[in-house]
Amino acid sequence: MKMLINVPETVVPDALRGMAAAHPELTVDVERRVIVRRDAPVAGKVGLVSGGGSGHEPLHGGFVGPGMLDAACPGEIFTSPVPDQMVRAAAAVDSGAGVLFIVKNYTGDVLNFNMAAELAEDEGIQVASVLVNDDVAVTDSLYTAGRRGTGATLFVEKIAGAAAEQGAPLERVEAIARRVNEASRSFGVALAACTTPAKGSPTFDLPAGELELGVGIHGEPGRERRAMMTSGEIADFAVQAVLEDLRPGGPVLVLVNGAGGTPLLELYGFNAEVHRALRERGVPVARTLVGNYVTSLDMAGATVTLCLVDDEMLRLYDAPVQTPGLRWGR
Amino acid sequence: MKMLINVPETVVPDALRGMAAAHPELTVDVERRVIVRRDAPVAGKVGLVSGGGSGHEPLHGGFVGPGMLDAACPGEIFTSPVPDQMVRAAAAVDSGAGVLFIVKNYTGDVLNFNMAAELAEDEGIQVASVLVNDDVAVTDSLYTAGRRGTGATLFVEKIAGAAAEQGAPLERVEAIARRVNEASRSFGVALAACTTPAKGSPTFDLPAGELELGVGIHGEPGRERRAMMTSGEIADFAVQAVLEDLRPGGPVLVLVNGAGGTPLLELYGFNAEVHRALRERGVPVARTLVGNYVTSLDMAGATVTLCLVDDEMLRLYDAPVQTPGLRWGR
Structure with a gap:
């Protein structure tokens, strides 16, 4: 398998150097692996910090900027960052209003963010944490106890990010x-x-003519393998699986997220089928986002995330955001 | 090769249905295959129309919106749209101030946009055309006489789009x-x-351990094949090839564009090497864009585009843009 890299050992720091070169609005500490918005700490503002293994770009480093995260800590590929990174990030973004850690539910991330929260509080930083665990495919998995954290991370970071940007206090942002x-x-x-x-070779074996239903963002096994299905059949299966766990009484945000290797043309076609599947089940859609946001390197496939929104959440979702990976204006 | 599709025959209309569902700010005519910004025609504004084969998303349909294109015409995969689409697009966006066709230099596109220009003028629409032919890899190729049009299309659409948005007349936008x-x-x-x-299988054969230097956006042959190179070696080769044809006396815009199948993590690492290669050659960088903008379905690889900017071009590049694929605010 050929890659556009120098050597496997430097992939993460090389990417951080490239982020620093492309985004002067961010402060990228390549050695210590912390990405911070340049104007941090913002006076009176709660600081939002997230992080996790690399390989899911633009998550999380690409979501640092006004209206979303204040800092991100990238680990090695598919490996949790270490507490030291998280403490540094917290110290860099704390204005005195406290810091919220946004943690995807993987055992390593949870342990390290917990330890970092204790260390940061020892340094006088007030820390709250929220765990993201939205993946209905399986309970317990290769790297997880409980449900895995996937696409909902984007909604949590966007909506909580807007609340923090507008001056909400820590307990409210949390x-x-x-x-x-x-x-x-x-x-x-x-x-x-x-x-x-x-x-240097595929992380799991998926035979020709089969797909993995309920896969995790590191390629962890899902519910089952089946013979290849059409885009419409996959949309029905995914939407049904989500709705068996979430009963919307109102409009939803839809994220049709590419795993990285699936062309945008296909993602848009899949989105048409997701919308059809939702329409047939009587679920109204408030907003839709289609693209590669929470990726798994070059994995081919897609994730459907639904978020049942109220007026306040929708207003915060629509608020301006200026990050490398997600931006919309006033 | 598995794909997230229904059947190959409906990939383009399925994607257009998905674009319509995701982007209420666009008018998507799925049957006639024209994507138009919803508020078109904008009074007094020159209309910008582009188009080309599908498979390069977000180009062109994802670049429709305030500050960039007024309309796009998607053809079948890697196939020129037909003149009828272009004439409809021109009619939909012409406010009386005229229309600019932005045409990538492929034989089919050039023929069809030329015919469309004549037909539109018969209908009383003033049309100017600009040909994009930025690819230095080869002269004449599988679908082209002369140089191929690739990444510069984004810069042309962005900068001319800003000029049109600010009210520049047709000859000035052209x-x-x-x-x-x-x-x-x-x-x-x-x-x-x-x-x-x-x-349903790879469009060309690229042996394990080799790369194609100078590839086209449809997988057309480039200059040569070599044994696999590092990210740094590829950056040196690409930057050198561009600078042999373009002699900057000032700052450049840099586009490090993914072909579709290469992870964003790798693209950022490659960007670090492109910046190093430019620094070593004394070329200052004004702005950098890293991501999948002019893709080739799931091809793995990347393109480097440099644009030598003056103050006016840079000001227009920085102007607000609100499209599905490219957006930044004030």
């Missing part, structure tokens, strides 16, 4: 982040495995 | 579009071929 996670569910499929630089 | 094209050069590499839905 509460809304928790509400967004509780209102969100995801289901993903893989058509082809991803290849990590270190391994 | 002149600046031409200037941007003349100031831009590109060079691309492929690590793995793309697969079209109709064929």
